[in-house]
Each structure stands twice: as structure tokens, then as C-alpha cells.
Amino acid sequence: MYPSESDQISNEDQNLEPEKNSLQLLLFVDNRHSSQKNIQEIKQYLQSLTRDYQFQLEVLEISKYPHLVEHFKLVATPALVKVNPAPQQTLAGSNLTAQLQKWWDKWQYSLRQDFNNNTAEKESILQTCLPSSELMRLSDEIFQLRQEVDNLRQQLNFKDQMLAMLVHDLRNPLTAASIAVETIELAKNQPDQEKLFRLQKQLCQQAKKQFNVMNKMISDLLETSKRTNNQLNIVPIKVNLSELCYGLINSINNKIRRKNQVLIKDIPQDLPAVYADPELIRQVLINLIENAIKYTPDQGHITISIIHKTTQKVEISIIDTGSGIPPEKKERIFDGHFRLERDINEEGYGIGLALCRQVINAHYGQIWVDDNGNQGSCFRFTLPVYL
Numbered sequence: 001m002y003p004s005e006s007d008q009i010s011n012e013d014q015n016l017e018p019e020k021n022s023l024q025l026l027l028f029v030d031n032r033h034s035s036q037k038n039i040q041e042i043k044q045y046l047q048s049l050t051r052d053y054q055f056q057l058e059v060l061e062i063s064k065y066p067h068l069v070e071h072f073k074l075v076a077t078p079a080l081v082k083v084n085p086a087p088q089q090t091l092a093g094s095n096l097t098a099q100l101q102k103w104w105d106k107w108q109y110s111l112r113q114d115f116n117n118n119t120a121e122k123e124s125i126l127q128t129c130l131p132s133s134e135l136m137r138l139s140d141e142i143f144q145l146r147q148e149v150d151n152l153r154q155q156l157n158f159k160d161q162m163l164a165m166l167v168h169d170l171r172n173p174l175t176a177a178s179i180a181v182e183t184i185e186l187a188k189n190q191p192d193q194e195k196l197f198r199l200q201k202q203l204c205q206q207a208k209k210q211f212n213v214m215n216k217m218i219s220d221l222l223e224t225s226k227r228t229n230n231q232l233n234i235v236p237i238k239v240n241l242s243e244l245c246y247g248l249i250n251s252i253n254n255k256i257r258r259k260n261q262v263l264i265k266d267i268p269q270d271l272p273a274v275y276a277d278p279e280l281i282r283q284v285l286i287n288l289i290e291n292a293i294k295y296t297p298d299q300g301h302i303t304i305s306i307i308h309k310t311t312q313k314v315e316i317s318i319i320d321t322g323s324g325i326p327p328e329k330k331e332r333i334f335d336g337h338f339r340l341e342r343d344i345n346e347e348g349y350g351i352g353l354a355l356c357r358q359v360i361n362a363h364y365g366q367i368w369v370d371d372n373g374n375q376g377s378c379f380r381f382t383l384p385v386y387l
Contacts, residue, residue, distance in 0.1 A: 022054030023107055024084035028062050028069065030077045038078045041097045049104075066143055085111045170214055172251060172286065177210035213279075234277040234362050238386045241274055241306055241314065242267050248285055249304070252293065259298045266305040273386040274314050276363050281383070284356045288318040288379050291353075295322035296376070313365070313382045321376040330369050356381075 027042060029035035039059055046055055062069050062077055072081050072090065079092040080100065085107070091099045180203040187199055245267055256263050274281075292302045303319040325333060334357045360367040360381045367381035 022056055022084075023082065023111055025055060025057045026068075026072075026081040026083060027057060027059045028065075028072075028074055028077055028079045028081065029059065030062055035078055038094070038096055042080070042100065045097050045100060082107060170218075173210040173213040176251065177207045177214070180204075180207035180210070234280060234359075236275045236277050236363070238273045239276050239278045239281065241271055241316070241383075242269060244278060244282060245285065245304060245306070248282065248289065252286075252289055255290070255293050256302070259293065259296070259300075261293065261296055261299065262301045264301060264303040266303060268306065268308070271306055271308060271314065274383040275386040276383050277359075280359045281363075284359050284381070285316070285318075287353070287356055292318050292320035292322065292377075292379075296320040297322065300376075308385075309382065312385050312387075314385055315380055315382050317378055317380045319372050319376065319378045321372065324371060324375060325369055325377050327371075333369065334367070 027039065029039060043057070046057060049055075060068060062074070072079075072088070074081075074090070074092070076092045078094075078096055079090055080096050082089045082091075082103075089103070089107075091103070093099070184200055184203050184207075187196055187203075245265075249263065249265065253263075289302070289304070296302055300321040301319075302321075303317070305317040305319065307315050307317075309315040334353050357367050360383075363383055365382040365384065367379070370378040370380065372378045
């Protein structure tokens with residue numbers, strides 16, 4: 001895939017016969033406006049030279065020729081590559097014309113010396129230095145196909161993780177709704193009809209709420225299956241974090257009690273609202289809190305803390321007194337395929353942490369893990385304040 005004829009200049013433009021012993025140059029540029037200025041300056045300089053100086057110049061836009069950029073190991077643009085005479089030489093930077101003036105006479109001298117020593121090989125030196133047009137075309141196609149394969153692999157990994165997290169999280173509202181329905185069934189023999197009516201109404205509302213949660217999760221699952229990329233489609237609204245967190249706390253109290261753990265709540269009532277997708281943030285909190293419960297021993301402590309960190313950010317922390325995260329693994333635990341050795345046969349720290357990071361990143365926040373003193377972990381993430 002060679003550049004078009006309009007991208008090539010030589011002293012053929014001056015009605016001169018091209019000679020075999022001409023300098024052969026490649027000018028690599030990007031699509032910035034300043035690149036056009038560099039092209040014009042170099043062209044004007046070359047065309048101002050006398051008839052004794054023979055040259056051929058090809059202008060290449062780097063995004064169209066990634067294989068050539070790799071071939072010549074270019075690290076900056078604009079870059080001027082002298083292909084012939086050997087050895088190859090690369091000039092780079094904004095002062096290409098000044099560098100070209102400095103090297104021109106030396107290049108011409110080496111060109112005459114090289115031509116006198118080996119005239120027979122000059123006819124195809126440019127073609128031998130560069131891949132053939134067909135090879136370049138195939139290389140470009142391979143490059144693009146590899147990118148598409150990587151993109152598809154990321155999409156599949158994302159969907160697998162999203163489906164795993166949603167299916168995992170469906171268990172909680174399903175269990176709560178089932179308990180409510182069973183309680184209604186058992187309360188049929190309640191002699192106090194007025195009390196029975198209030199209880200049934202309360203349990204029906206609770207079951208209805210849990211069914212709505214499951215319906216939203218199933219909708220998210222179906223939406224995920226339709227996505228063509230691994231970007232989350234968040235629907236941010238004004239969210240009261242205090243209400244969201246206390247609702248979650250009520251749903252996990254039984255798990256806390258089963259392990260005799262102590263739940264500490266540091267949630268100010270005067271917190272500003274955040275701008276977030278409540279269902280996705282709820283899933284992040286569920287994942288972090290359930291991991292904290294799982295990895296904290298019996299009678300351990302779990303803290304949910306929220307602070308108004310800046311005028312634009314709120315920071316949420318889930319702190320436990322569990323076994324902690326090794327310092328060298330703190331970044332990798334958010335990778336989709338990474339698990340700590342101790343957790344190979346366990347759920348958690350792998351089901352949802354990668355998704356947690358994607359959710360928080362989609363909200364323009366950050367998520368990370370710190371040590372909790374000498375024991376345990378502290379997962380923190382930030383969300384934007386609703387302004």
C-alpha cells in the first residue's frame with residue numbers, strides 16, 4: 001500500500017530524468033495541522049536545490065502505515081528517514097529543515113561514493129528496504145484483525161463477568177422475596193385479622209420491592225447481552241447514599257449475626273446526594289460488603305464509612321478485620337482473571353471486583369484498596385457529588 005502519486009515528489013517535477021543514484025527519503029507525519037507546515041518547508045527546500053541533486057520523497061501519514069512505523073522503529077513525528085544510500089538514518093523533530101540542510105551534503109557525498117562502489121544494486125534499493133505493497137496490505141489487515149480479536153475477547157470477558165455478578169446478586173432479593181411469601185403463607189392462621197392484614201400488606205410490599213430489584217437486574221442482564229462493547233450504560237440520577245446504605249445494611253444483618261460480627265456504621269446524615277446509577281452502585285456495595293463478611297473471622301469488625309471528601313467527591317469505605325491483601329497484589333485484584341492463591345476454591349475477590357472498577361470508572365470515580373492497620377483491608381471508592 002504505497003502513498004498516492006500526489007504524496008510523492010522528486011526532481012521529475014522539474015522535468016528531470018530520475019537517476020538511479022538519487023537520495024530516497026520517507027517523510028512520516030501525523031494529522032496535526034503543524035505537520036502540513038513541515039511538509040511544505042521540506043518540499044520547498046528540496047525543490048530549491050540545483051539540478052545536480054537527485055532525490056525522491058514520499059510523504060506517509062503514520063496512522064495509515066502502522067507497519068512501516070514499526071519497521072523503522074519511529075518514536076516521534078514528524079520524522080524524515082533516509083532510505084538510500086545506506087545506512088538508514090532518521091531525523092525527527094520540529095526543525096527538520098535545519099537538520100536536512102546540515103546533513104544534505106554528507107548524504108550526497110555518501111551517495112556518490114556508494115554508487116561508484118556498487119552501481120548494479122541501486123535500481124531496487126527502495127523496494128528491498130520496504131515490504132512489498134501486497135505484504136504491507138496483508139500486514140495492515142493482520143494488524144486490524146488482531147485489534148478486532150482483542151476487542152472481541154474483552155467484550156466476552158466483560159459479559160461473562162457481568163452475567164456472573166448479576167446472577168450472584170439475584171440470590172439476595174430472591175431469598176428475601178421467598179421469605180416474605182412463606183411468612184404470608186404461615187400467617188394465615190393468625191387470629192387477629194387486623195394484625196394479619198397489616199402484616200400481609202407489609203410483607204407484600206417487601207416482596208414487591210424485591211421482585212422489582214430482580215426485574216431490574218434481569219433487564220440489565222438482557223441489556224448486557226446486546227452490547228457491542230465493554231462500556232457500561234449508566235443512568236445516573238440524584239441518589240441519597242445514606243438511604244441506599246441503610247437499605248443494604250438491613251438486607252445483610254442476618255449474615256452479620258450468623259458470624260457474630262460487629263457492624264460499625266459511620267454514615268453522616270448531612271451527606272450531599274451523589275450523581276450515580278443507584279442499582280449499579282448498590283451492586284458495588286453488595287459485592288464489597290459480602291466480601292468483607294466472608295473474609296472477616298467470627299466476632300470481627302466491619303465498618304461502612306462515608307465522608308464528604310471534597311466539594312465534588314464523596315468517598316465510601318468498606319473496612320474489615322480479615323486477612324487483608326498482600327501489598328504486591330493490591331492492583332491486580334481488580335483484574336478480571338486474577339485471584340489470590342488462598343481464594344482459588346472460594347467465591348469472591350474475583351466475581352465482582354473487576355466489575356466494581358468498571359462501574360466506578362464509568363461514574364468518573366476511583367476505586368482502590370488500603371491496609372486497615374495491621375489487619376484487614378479497606379476498600380475505598382469515590383462518586384461525584386450531585387451539583
